[in-house]
Amino acid sequence: MTGIGSFKHSSEFQRIKASVKKVSTETGESISKYYSNLPNNISINNPQDRGNAKRGVVLTRPHQAGETIHEFLPYLEVAETNESIDSTDSKDTLCAHCMKSLSVAGAGIECGDCSGFVKYCCEECMDADLLVHKVECLYLSAFDERERAQISCVERLILRLIICLGQDNNLVSQCRDLTSHHEYYFKFKQENNLVHVSPSQEALFDATESYSLGFLRFFEADLKGLIKLCFIIYVNSTVLQNFYEEPVGIMFDPFFSLINHSCEPNCILVWKGRTASLRALRPIATNEELFVSYCPVFTPKIARQQQLRNSFYFDCTCQMCSTEFDRWFPSKSGLGGMNWDKTGLDGVMIGGSEDEQQSYIELMQELKSVCSSEDMDDVSVLQSISTGIPQLNPEERLMLSNLAYKHVSVVPRQSWPMYKLFLLLKNNTIEDPIANLRFTVLTTDIENSLEHQLDFKVSLGMSFYEICIGILKLIRMQRQGEIDWNLDMLFWSALILALQANKHIVLKYNSNFQPLTQDLKSVVEDLRSLRKVDTVNEADAHVYLEQLSQELGGGVNLAKYCQPLEKEDVAQFNLILESGSVPDDQMYSNFGWLLQI
Numbered sequence: 001m002t003g004i005g006s007f008k009h010s011s012e013f014q015r016i017k018a019s020v021k022k023v024s025t026e027t028g029e030s031i032s033k034y035y036s037n038l039p040n041n042i043s044i045n046n047p048q049d050r051g052n053a054k055r056g057v058v059l060t061r062p063h064q065a066g067e068t069i070h071e072f073l074p075y076l077e078v079a080e081t082n083e084s085i086d087s088t089d090s091k092d093t094l095c096a097h098c099m100k101s102l103s104v105a106g107a108g109i110e111c112g113d114c115s116g117f118v119k120y121c122c123e124e125c126m127d128a129d130l131l132v133h134k135v136e137c138l139y140l141s142a143f144d145e146r147e148r149a150q151i152s153c154v155e156r157l158i159l160r161l162i163i164c165l166g167q168d169n170n171l172v173s174q175c176r177d178l179t180s181h182h183e184y185y186f187k188f189k190q191e192n193n194l195v196h197v198s199p200s201q202e203a204l205f206d207a208t209e210s211y212s213l214g215f216l217r218f219f220e221a222d223l224k225g226l227i228k229l230c231f232i233i234y235v236n237s238t239v240l241q242n243f244y245e246e247p248v249g250i251m252f253d254p255f256f257s258l259i260n261h262s263c264e265p266n267c268i269l270v271w272k273g274r275t276a277s278l279r280a281l282r283p284i285a286t287n288e289e290l291f292v293s294y295c296p297v298f299t300p301k302i303a304r305q306q307q308l309r310n311s312f313y314f315d316c317t318c319q320m321c322s323t324e325f326d327r328w329f330p331s332k333s334g335l336g337g338m339n340w341d342k343t344g345l346d347g348v349m350i351g352g353s354e355d356e357q358q359s360y361i362e363l364m365q366e367l368k369s370v371c372s373s374e375d376m377d378d379v380s381v382l383q384s385i386s387t388g389i390p391q392l393n394p395e396e397r398l399m400l401s402n403l404a405y406k407h408v409s410v411v412p413r414q415s416w417p418m419y420k421l422f423l424l425l426k427n428n429t430i431e432d433p434i435a436n437l438r439f440t441v442l443t444t445d446i447e448n449s450l451e452h453q454l455d456f457k458v459s460l461g462m463s464f465y466e467i468c469i470g471i472l473k474l475i476r477m478q479r480q481g482e483i484d485w486n487l488d489m490l491f492w493s494a495l496i497l498a499l500q501a502n503k504h505i506v507l508k509y510n511s512n513f514q515p516l517t518q519d520l521k522s523v524v525e526d527l528r529s530l531r532k533v534d535t536v537n538e539a540d541a542h543v544y545l546e547q548l549s550q551e552l553g554g555g556v557n558l559a560k561y562c563q564p565l566e567k568e569d570v571a572q573f574n575l576i577l578e579s580g581s582v583p584d585d586q587m588y589s590n591f592g593w594l595l596q597i
């Protein structure tokens with residue numbers, strides 16, 4: 001690695017400075033020529049009907065539901081290194097180049113110069129990343145270890161973008177005209193806090209000031225350009241997910257940045273390891289514009305709108321946002337739903353009963369009591385209800401269980417607040433395998449039914465590893481005499497869960513939708529391969545799960561969760577496997593017993 005002194009005398013340093021300066025001003029010209037490597041089934045257009053949306057992406061030929069529209073390696077990716085952020089059990093340290101889980105892909109090589117902050121799975125990955133990391137490393141080395149651990153992956157993505165600009169003129173041309181909304185920052189600064197900004201925007205503006213000054217000290221580049229680059233990343237980067245749809249970092253890609261938002265998207269990005277695959281969620285016609293969702297679709301309407309306004313600076317006018325009531329708070333009749341007041345948690349039921357209105361209001365008030373603090377403003381309250389997963393104390397847990405029990409008979413189980421309750425209870429019952437499996441089933445069932453309703457694969461949030469853990473923990477408890485359960489019922493439900501997980505996997509990863517019987521066959525095959533393990537012991541089960549996690553694309557270490565399996569456990573699996581398949585009419589009707597909260 002070169003030292004900072006020689007870097008600052010290098011031509012690379014000068015190129016970066018010149019590129020940042022160039023990015024600071026827009027050209028307003030047509031950008032298509034800078035995207036000449038796009039496949040010919042997509043093209044960039046200028047939508048007329050959505051205010052300042054500028055460009056969008058359209059299809060040049062029809063696509064079927066499930067069809068791959070475009071596969072690409074994101075231009076830039078950064079794995080999350082700050083362990084306190086969104087940390088989930090299944091997450092593992094990722095290789096900074098290929099993004100594979102280090103415990104799956106290899107022992108791990110650390111970059112010595114930044115004291116192991118950046119890790120790789122092998123020499124090849126380290127070499128492949130060298131061109132960017134050698135400059136990144138100089139930047140990171142200026143911090144002590146404690147400070148470095150606090151550096152967010154957003155800041156690192158901006159840093160990597162700045163470095164890449166010096167190496168790629170085409171990227172400079174692409175970035176010049178990307179939507180960034182950095183003008184809001186300058187307006188806020190110039191008008192001396194007169195412009196209304198939310199607390200989260202203010203926090204972002206403060207972070208921008210600190211990032212851009214740090215970059216200014218290091219690169220001595222144009223400050224306006226550096227600030228614009230921060231906003232290019234805020235507005236155009238996307239969360240990087242592992243197979244289980246858990247956030248593991250962020251990515252930026254100039255092509256993906258051109259796709260506009262709809263709360264009823266017609267395409268979705270799915271991950272196969274490092275490869276991003278853009279898939280049609282429904283049939284899309286020639287000249288139809290592509291839309292992804294910038295926020296989780298299954299979120300209350302006002303929370304979605306606030307998120308879009310806050311982070312992307314536009315008012316969504318899609319169909320889901322234009323309905324009179326919020327579709328995620330439906331009446332049991334299916335003909336109406338709640339319309340929430342924008343400034344509080346008061347709402348009126350349109351086309352449903354008063355009881356339903358009362359239930360929804362009570363549910364939201366109680367969710368507010370566990371998810372937000374007293375001094376939050378209305379925007380933050382809504383955001384925290386929709387995104388927060390607080391730790392519940394035993395009284396709160398009991399309160400939420402009773403609440404779910406009380407209201408499930410009044411409002412539909414597939415409504416958003418019921419889902420939120422089950423999700424909170426699922427996340428707060430990790431120590432109680434039975435309750436945990438029960439709430440996993442409940443959330444999964446709702447996600448699954450949404451998938452059918454919407455023709456849209458929402459984050460199922462359910463995964464093979466959760467099921468494996470759930471089943472194996474229960475088997476162990478049964479064996480140790482801690483529970484006395486009807487194993488038939490347990491395994492039957494577990495198998496159905498596994499079938500649903502498998503269905504999700506098949507839908508996501510095969511380009512054609514497959515009939516149910518196919519899914520069924522393949523999951524039974526999967527479970528059979530578990531049975532095939534001759535000596536049933538922990539190591540074999542680990543090997544099986546590790547193979548599975550490798551097939552599924554890295555980023556997760558399934559084996560960590562495996563519980564020892566013994567012969568009699570496998571015999572129980574056999575019972576189910578020998579019974580063949582689950583009849584269709586049982587697929588979605590076997591959860592009654594789990595509803596006894």
Ligand SMILES: C[S@@+](CC[C@H](N)C(=O)[O-])C[C@H]1O[C@@H](n2cnc3c(N)ncnc32)[C@H](O)[C@@H]1O
Nearest residue numbers: 050053054055179236257258259260261312314
């Ligand atoms: C990732 S960019 C999408 C590409 C952008 N249209 C362009 O031409 O650069 C995100 C920005 O596009 C605009 N945008 C995206 N979806 C929109 C929509 N449904 N309605 C209005 N503006 C939208 C907003 O300004 C948003 O901040």
